[in-house]
Amino acid sequence: MRRRGFLKAGIAGAGAAHLGCSLQESLPAGPPGRSAVAILKASSYAADLLSLLRRGAELCGLDAKGKRVLLKPNLVEFAFNTAINTHVAVIAAAVERFRSLGAAEILIGEGPGHRRDTLGLAEDAQYRRGIEKFDALFVDLNRDDVSALSGFADLPRIYLPNTARRVDLIVSLAKMKTHHWAGATLSMKNFFGLVPGSVYGWPKNQLHQIGIDRSIAELHRVFPRSFAIVDGIVGMEGNGPIQGAPKQTGVLVMGGDLVAVDSTCCRIMGIDPQRLEYVHLAAERGHARADGIEQRAESVASVRTDYTLIDSFRTFRLP
């Protein structure tokens, strides 16, 4: 184990790793071809999100017809006047959009990492009031039926919710946030909420023991049928993903290649994706390099909004 890995595994015990990342090596070229990522401007949650999602879906060639779709928001904790969770308006618009796209089934699922009362969190975050028939659509992934999947990092198996395993498409409805252990939390990190607390606890400490970066990359590997919609209308900067400050950014970022979406989000936030270890680890299965990404609608430069970074990630700032 490299020195950094040893330290991370140790300190991750009671919280997570926080040693920054000194990666300087170039990002891998990724798979053949290029990945489309749409950046759409939305100045507030009152914007016509449904139309924006339709445009993004068209620009990215999203096909959901006949598919069973699981929408996975980022529902972590709740506090007034913060931007911790995916905004209810984005989720409600996504439900409508996937209905229009002809999805055979639409579910909303989440397994928060700290709080056991998932429905209570959903209530606090206005999901139950703001999304029609929310309770009928919602699955508490922390307490779903589970089954084993062989091989996950060094583990012989991982147990995952059957709901997440049986759907045809998982849509990561992530929030654009800095993260005090991983640098940034976006569509790939959002998959931590697919890991069941009933097996791994609150928090899902096993993922920290494996290593946060490695766990992110592994979850991306085991859930390949995915699509990302990142809520960057109001993101979070500084000491994210919970204690940071809201950051008005005014974008939705969409795409079928989660590595490309996250790398694009990083560039919008003024973070060099090359410095994020999990981007490196996942980059064989997606495009992290700018030359592998076809930016559609807005350009990164036109929406770039530098996020405040905590000390250990200051060197990650893009020029």
Place this chain on the structure above:
Amino acid sequence: MKDLLASRLDFLRTVQNPDGGWGFFPGKQSWLEPTAYALMALHGDPASSQHFERGWMLMRSWQLPDGSWQPCAAVREPHWTTALSVTLHCLRGVHDDSFRRGVNWLLETSGTENGLKFRLVHKLLPSVVELDPSFKAWPWRPGNSSWIEPTAHALVALKKASSAQAPSLLRDRISSGEKMILDRRCSDGGWNYGNRKILGTELPSYPETTALALLGLAGNRALDLAAPLAVARRYWASTPSPFAKAWLRVSLRSHAIALEPREASSLVPHDIMINALEIIGSTGVLA
């Protein structure tokens, strides 16, 4: 009140799975956690004795060779819910080999932060997560760090087991577990999952984990818990969460504080754990 209790008991009997266990929700896979709470809720109810026996048999069948319990049929790995099984054995007065192996597993299991590697790293970077790694407490799974909830349940189990096992064997672990809980208390007076301060930022407590921490500390009269109990009472008055309220009632009852249940007009919730916990809080079986 009686009607509400009766309707919850009836609900639990109705939604028992054919294998004898309970899922988190009706019709779902049986798990040890809701099964254990359902059994605690049905314990001593004459109309539920057959349901109890079926659940008890399933629970007993899930013990692993190392003395721990697996959390469900699909996950054959040691799990924190071993503490719930030990507690159930105590409630039922069964102190056999299965019980002793469960207690031994709890005594042999502790969080990795108490190990040499974490202590070394923590010495180098003490400000990252503020905690005292010298206390031995309990993880959700072996090989992980200690957290409030599994520690609270292990303390309940070991305190109840003290009447059947030589107390001297258990005393040190109980004491260390209690110290861990006290060490992790948030600056607002309650507890969250187990991190009070990260990167210099104070973290808030939650109602349900405050309840669980106090449940774990119950029975130790040497502790002055007036302040956190006051926090728990405030949470009781303010939280809209049925889940948190159910745990607060169970916990405060273990400190001889009786609270009124939720409004009698409340519908029986779909959530099996909430139903079971509301009965446990009402009967005081864990107090």
